[in-house]
Amino acid sequence: MTGLPAEPLSDFPSEDEWLSLPPPLIGVDFVERTWAAVQQDRRDQADEQLFADRLREPALPRELLAALQPPEPSTGFAARTAALVQRDRQDRLRSLLLRYVAPEPTPDFVARTLAALHQEHHRSLVQRSVWSAAVAAAAAALLLWARPWSKARPTSLQQAALVSAGPAFAPAFNPVPSTTLGAAFGRGRDPDALPLLAGDGLYLLAATAVTRR
């Protein structure tokens, strides 16, 4: 069993009959189109060959190509590039931070948190008695540690201006301290610049009077 029909289909023409059939109708431009396609195919093959040949030979003289090779990186190139990238990153991060506004907690959030804390407070009354001594000791240690540090943290604009500008400079004693702080903030955008601030005259007078003698 080949799977072929046992007998050939009587309505399919034999080879002789096939060859004796009349030829199909051919379009009037069939020959032209076929001939044009053959020629285009030949041209494409010739172009590909030419391209391949050109690839084997450089388009410009080798001496000229050698002269056009990129130079070796200068000594400061890597450092410069790294500095530029770093500055770019700083700028982008700073602009992102400027746009960031910490969300204010909603009244509902505050209420739920307080309620949860209140509940927790009652639940842990017994535990608290056990831990109270340890927590008190830890809090005392924290206070002792934080006290000198918190003294250094400004709590007013006037103190902040003093810390920001430094006591030898005029903007430290500015009756409009918001400008000192604003300028310091803006100065951060150009970290390479010297932090040029005017000196305070009285301080300089008292600091240099002995030197003048």
Add this chain to the structure above:
Amino acid sequence: MIRPVVCPVIRTLIHTLIRTAPLLLLGTELAAQAGPPVLGRARCEQTLEQLDQLFDRGDADAYAAAFTWDRPSLQQLLVQRLRQVFAQPARLQRRSQLHAEPRPFGARTVLLVRHEFRAGTATGTAPGEASGVEHSFIVLDSTAATPLLQIEVPPDQLADVSAERFTCAACNYRVGGTPGWLCVPVRPDRADDLEAVCFLLLGSDLGCEVAVHIDELPLPAPQAIEQLARAIATAVPGTRIGPVEPWTPPGLQAPLPPHLQGARATVTLPDGSVNLLHTTTLGALRHVLVVRGSAAAMASHKQEVEALLASYELLQPDAELAELAARPLRLHHGGVLAGCEYRNDRWHLCFTGPLQWHPVLRCTGAAFQVVWSCPGSSGRLYLSGFTPPPGLPCWSRVTADRWLADLCERAQLQLQPDDAGWLDPDASRFALRTVIAAPKRSEQGQPASRTIRLCLRDDLLVVIDGQVTSDGDDGLLRAAFTSLRAR
């Protein structure tokens, strides 16, 4: 027996009262019209002499204790500054005198005072040759002549103040002149900004700071307010920033300039004091008004605050944006750019930056500042001018050296010891000193050292500071360093 004697006496008294009543009423009326008592010049000078004696003792706290302060911020400022000054090796001696006649201000008297300082040694022997001059407003209680506050004031900037109203045509605004507020201009180098003026509501702790700034690129008003609020919050931990809202200055007349933007926000410090930040922007020109004080004073003086904010107005609302940004720098700093050259007629100098580097006029508290940037690299060149520091009549080499040393210390730079010192003035009429400063801690990507050149005249210190990372740019920088010329 008593009644017949007493009755004629009482009758006489009543008759006397009736006859003198018109005179008494007239006297009372005249007294009311004359207002509060005005302190005489002699009484004011006596108070100044007492303050000078306290100053000469070199005790900041004792000096501040002579005042009855209602403004903690100014008390803090004075004490901080005097402590710093008194900690130096030389002891200063002060002599104060009235620079103008005492001026009544409500129940207070405002004195414009000229202080002259002379430096003696710490042991208090004979005064030295070094001297300084400052001016300040000292406000006295008109009844008891008790000093209430002291604040530095530059007398030359008082020309911009008329009836407590500050006007600056260059910066295109006017503010103040409302009852109760004392107008005090602030030196730009003290404020570290182009222009600043302070208004004090006497009798309260309320103050209003007004400042002008030119941004290199226009900054939208909400972003400017947010930036200022962030600057405060960064400097004072625990600060709370309220939402940024649009703000239209109530004193501006419709139609408003099309490019005008306004914004405001409330910032609350950990000590409970409130800062109401307001800003308007017209292109790169930015006006900032910050009202600050205790919450209680804000509530009880709401009308005065609103009146002051309503007094803010633009002089030329329809001016061109480019002109609005260029005019303040041109008129306050006095310089212009022509290609890579900077010319300044006010300070009679010109300077040529590296060819093809990009120059920008920068708005700072200095007399002027220009920055040239090298395209395609991190090379920068800074040209900055500084007038004599507040309190000093002129620059000297010793003062400039000390200032540079303090500056390098602050910037974590170590001055190289092998510089040649000061060279006498050349054709540019500047004495010159060139120093090399190296970072105390070198970071990757930063140059190993930077060259700083000081150019000194009595009235001006020019600082030329450059930084490059390639040898080719170093040549350009050296050429630029020597290009400062007198005009």
